[in-house]
Amino acid sequence: MVSANVKVTNPMGLHMRPAQLFVREMTPFASEVTIVHKDRTINAKSIMNLMASGIKQGSEIEIRCEGQDEQAALEKAVALIESGLGE
Amino acid sequence: MRIVDLLDAHRIALGARAKDKSSVIDLLVNLQEQSGVLSDVQAYKQAVWDREAQSSTGIEAGIAVPHAKSDSVLRPSLAAAVLQQGVDYGAMDGQPSDLFFLIAAPADGELHLEILSRLMQLLMDPSFTQALRNADSAQDFLQIIDRFERKTFEEPEESASPEQPEESYRVLAVTACPTGIAHTYMAAQALEKAAQQLDISLKVETNGSGGAKNILTEDEIRSAEGIIVAADKQVETERFSGKPVLFVPVAEGIHRPEKLIRQILDKEVPVYHHAERSSEVAVVDRAGPQESWARMLYKHLMNGVSHMLPFVIGGGILIALAFLVDVYDPQNPAGFGSNTPLAAFLKTVGGMAFQFMLPVLSGYIAMSIADRPGLAVGVVGGALAAAGISFTTIASGATPVSAGFLGALLAGFAGGYFMRALRWLCDRLPDSLEGIKPILLYPVLGILIIGAFMCLVNPLLGALNHGLVAFLNSLGGVSKVFLGAILAGMMSIDMGGPFNKAAYVTGTGALATAAAAGVASGAIEYQMMAAVMAGGMVPPLAIALCTTLFPKKFTSDERRSGAVNYIMGLCFITEGAIPFAASDPLRVIPSCVAGSALAGALSMWFGCSLMAPHGGIFVLGIMNGKLLYLLALAAGAALAMLLLAALKKDIGKR
Numbered sequence: 001m002v003s004a005n006v007k008v009t010n011p012m013g014l015h016m017r018p019a020q021l022f023v024r025e026m027t028p029f030a031s032e033v034t035i036v037h038k039d040r041t042i043n044a045k046s047i048m049n050l051m052a053s054g055i056k057q058g059s060e061i062e063i064r065c066e067g068q069d070e071q072a073a074l075e076k077a078v079a080l081i082e083s084g085l086g087e
Numbered sequence: 088m089r090i091v092d093l094l095d096a097h098r099i100a101l102g103a104r105a106k107d108k109s110s111v112i113d114l115l116v117n118l119q120e121q122s123g124v125l126s127d128v129q130a131y132k133q134a135v136w137d138r139e140a141q142s143s144t145g146i147e148a149g150i151a152v153p154h155a156k157s158d159s160v161l162r163p164s165l166a167a168a169v170l171q172q173g174v175d176y177g178a179m180d181g182q183p184s185d186l187f188f189l190i191a192a193p194a195d196g197e198l199h200l201e202i203l204s205r206l207m208q209l210l211m212d213p214s215f216t217q218a219l220r221n222a223d224s225a226q227d228f229l230q231i232i233d234r235f236e237r238k239t240f241e242e243p244e245e246s247a248s249p250e251q252p253e254e255s256y257r258v259l260a261v262t263a264c265p266t267g268i269a270h271t272y273m274a275a276q277a278l279e280k281a282a283q284q285l286d287i288s289l290k291v292e293t294n295g296s297g298g299a300k301n302i303l304t305e306d307e308i309r310s311a312e313g314i315i316v317a318a319d320k321q322v323e324t325e326r327f328s329g330k331p332v333l334f335v336p337v338a339e340g341i342h343r344p345e346k347l348i349r350q351i352l353d354k355e356v357p358v359y360h361h362a363e364r365s366s367e368v369a370v371v372d373r374a375g376p377q378e379s380w381a382r383m384l385y386k387h388l389m390n391g392v393s394h395m396l397p398f399v400i401g402g403g404i405l406i407a408l409a410f411l412v413d414v415y416d417p418q419n420p421a422g423f424g425s426n427t428p429l430a431a432f433l434k435t436v437g438g439m440a441f442q443f444m445l446p447v448l449s450g451y452i453a454m455s456i457a458d459r460p461g462l463a464v465g466v467v468g469g470a471l472a473a474a475g476i477s478f479t480t481i482a483s484g485a486t487p488v489s490a491g492f493l494g495a496l497l498a499g500f501a502g503g504y505f506m507r508a509l510r511w512l513c514d515r516l517p518d519s520l521e522g523i524k525p526i527l528l529y530p531v532l533g534i535l536i537i538g539a540f541m542c543l544v545n546p547l548l549g550a551l552n553h554g555l556v557a558f559l560n561s562l563g564g565v566s567k568v569f570l571g572a573i574l575a576g577m578m579s580i581d582m583g584g585p586f587n588k589a590a591y592v593t594g595t596g597a598l599a600t601a602a603a604a605g606v607a608s609g610a611i612e613y614q615m616m617a618a619v620m621a622g623g624m625v626p627p628l629a630i631a632l633c634t635t636l637f638p639k640k641f642t643s644d645e646r647r648s649g650a651v652n653y654i655m656g657l658c659f660i661t662e663g664a665i666p667f668a669a670s671d672p673l674r675v676i677p678s679c680v681a682g683s684a685l686a687g688a689l690s691m692w693f694g695c696s697l698m699a700p701h702g703g704i705f706v707l708g709i710m711n712g713k714l715l716y717l718l719a720l721a722a723g724a725a726l727a728m729l730l731l732a733a734l735k736k737d738i739g740k741r
Contacts, residue, residue, distance in 0.1 A: 015200050047146045048211050054204025
């Protein structure tokens with residue numbers, strides 16, 4: 001398993017549209033993708049789980065990837081979050 | 088921020104039908120609009136579509152959460168729908184969507200994110216979504232959300248809004264009367280006073296002439312034990328669905344506030360169910376279940392009269408001013424009122440306001456009966472009545488004879504009940520026609536029916552109306568005085584109730600008919616108006632005089648409000664006398680009726696005439712026979728005062 005800490009930069013946090021984008025981009029990876037936020041572990045490939053987490057701007061989150069393409073998945077996930085998910 | 092607090096039973100559509108994404112959004116936005124949370128429906132709908140354009144809000148497992156933040160959202164609100172059959176909403180998993188939550192959030196803040204997050208936490212639980220889809224009523228739907236919210240977020244069972252305890256009331260009330268000047272506020276005051284004595288928290292919304300004040304919020308309605316609706320006109324009751332609601336005339340609120348509050352507290356009041364139609368904006372039966380047939384008719388009538396009054400008063404006073412500023416030309420008596428440019432301007436504008444009087448009267452009667460679809464039908468019916476169109480006049484080009492206000496009353500009631508019948512019939516049509524009912528079937532068929540109906544009855548009513556005016560005109564000497572006594576006496580029998588309004592509508596109706604026909608001042612119609620006004624001015628004046636001259640017969644509270652009655656009386660606001668009449672009806676009412684009748688009779692006998700429908704002492708300047716009118720008023724007030732003084736005992740001797 002690999003993991004990285006990132007800060008959410010979207011002005012409105014991970015609301016539905018960025019969450020959808022994140023899930024869409026991460027789905028092709030075979031690895032399990034989870035986000036740890038405020039001691040909660042969230043399945044980051046489920047739009048509902050992601051939105052239910054209510055991650056706001058400035059939140060520190062830990063992204064964990066586990067699987068055969070975990071390194072690529074993690075790089076992609078970090079890049080997505082850091083890019084502000086199109087916002 | 089709980090989900091149940093953002094949602095409301097009437098913003099939930101269960102078993103709804105929609106053929107595509109567009110119709111689902113229409114349905115949801117319509118639900119949202121009903122609660123008045125949107126200042127601009129189109130702008131909000133556009134914002135929803137803009138959001139959909141970025142990416143569909145259809146997520147997975149049949150769930151879609153359309154949402155928009157917009158300046159047009161006044162306060163955060165949710166609407167929900169469960170479709171019978173899912174539609175393609177562009178969901179991420181490609182499945183059709185059938186469970187919808189539409190979020191409306193104000194433009195500033197992160198509220199919608201919090202709502203989304205909270206909603207998602209609930210929606211992740213399949214047993215929750217399954218329960219929602221199986222909910223058999225909107226109340227059930229709300230209860231399911233409430234239950235799961237408590238479970239998921241571990242909230243205490245008793246949610247008496249601990250963060251704002253001062254904003255919860257045990258009893259709520261709405262007061263309204265047709266004119267919205269006096270009764271509304273007197274009932275509100277009486278209820279508040281009674282609640283204070285009972286040590287009960289109570290909030291009153293007043294639907295007066297200036298619009299609703301102190302509006303009850305959804306939270307307050309939810310947490311209250313029941314609602315008292317003390318009203319003589321339509322008030323918005325849909326929001327009370329599912330709560331015990333006590334429907335009474337506004338007078339009950341003034342006379343028996345304590346009893347009403349006790350009825351709510353003792354749970355003697357049945358739960359009110361608003362007729363719910365999932366996909367229709369308007370609802371047929373807005374009235375309470377316990378209302379008598381006669382009271383319903385009165386309420387519909389008053390809805391029309393109260394909406395008509397501004398037109399009558401505004402138009403009437405402008406026309407009166409036109410006569411006041413104009414120069415009388417003996418060569419051209421019919422042109423009086425429009426000889427000078429200023430007078431002509433005032434008369435034209437006032438006349439325009441009068442033209443709307445009958446359509447507005449019948450339109451709002453019909454709307455009271457059949458809700459929104461009734462309005463257009465009633466307005467057109469009233470306009471046809473006012474113009475007096477009949478099949479004969481259309482075919483032969485003969486001059487139409489107006490059916491007058493009687494015709495407009497008929498058009499309003501007929502139009503309203505036609506629309507009810509039409510809606511009942513349309514309910515039997517296939518559901519696929521649902522969408523075209525309000526935009527095509529109701530207006531086209533409704534207006535066609537009322538048009539044919541009015542063309543049939545207009546000739547009859549026109550003749551009756553003319554017959555009445557001719558009859559009234561032919562009354563001379565004693566019978567004219569008798570008419571004045573009757574009209575004025577009726578004004579103070581119930582001071583704002585059916586008798587009073589009947590006399591007032593007769594006076595203003597006669598005035599409007601005559602003014603529209605260009606009848607010169609001094610005619611019997613204007614004399615009737617003067618008598619009616621005298622009848623309405625006497626009761627407060629008599630009571631004011633009595634409190635001044637016979638203070639021993641009144642409590643200190645009564646003496647203080649007695650002084651205000653001088654102003655009320657001079658302004659022709661009969662309602663000022665009501666607290667006195669209410670506390671001692673058997674002595675006050677006969678005295679006032681006798682005094683009013685005398686004033687009306689004298690006014691007619693003197694031939695005093697008035698060309699404005701309201702105004703009290705302020706329209707004295709435009710009256711004929713000013714001094715004699717004052718004499719008539721003084722005589723009436725003096726008689727009523729003396730009778731009252733003779734009947735009433737000193738406070739100490741009671």
